[in-house]
Amino acid sequence: MSEQCQRCGEEGEDRRTLWMACLYEMRELPVPFKLSAIKGVYQEQVGTKRLETLDTDVPVFETMPEEEEQQYRFYNLRVCKSCRAEWMQAIANWFKAQPVKRHPTGTGVYGRKHGAVYEMSEEEIKERWPDVELVRK
Ligand SMILES: [Zn+2]
Structure with missing residues (x-):
């Protein structure tokens, strides 16, 4: 099909x-x-087992206790x-x-992207809320 x-x-x-x-x-x-x-049930690989007929190793899984x-x-x-x-x-x-390392921006405004929280830069704030003025205390 x-x-x-x-x-x-x-x-x-x-x-x-x-x-x-x-x-x-x-x-x-x-x-x-x-x-x-x-x-x-969730199983985790605990090792491998040799499969001589195919000349290869295959994974061995085990059920976790209390699973x-x-x-x-x-x-x-x-x-x-x-x-x-x-x-x-x-x-x-x-x-x-190289993992992206975010550094403190000092804005005190935090955003969330794909489940990660980060302090937004002034540029990101202006882009997201173009009509809002950022005021620092
Ligand atoms: Zn395709």
Whole structure:
């Protein structure tokens, strides 16, 4: 069955589902995510096991003590393999990039972006509220 890539719009049959979750409302981003959920128990990788027939190591998972079945929600995108490859590269680029260190600006005005609180600069304040004058005490 042909399906359109949500990112590039290409029609095709070979689509992949990107599963994302970060304990935050990712629909704040201008991305057309769909929601899905899985019900089960959380398991963590505790090691690997050698699979001699395939000459490879496979992960071994273990259920954490006291873990109860619950619903885990994910933000999904259905994309083509090219878009998936670019998404994977974007994650690698983000991880390798120097993290942005925000410094105190002295405005005393705080904003929130994608779940992180920061002190806004005067420029950001003027851009967000162009008709408001910043008064310092
Ligand atoms: Zn695509």
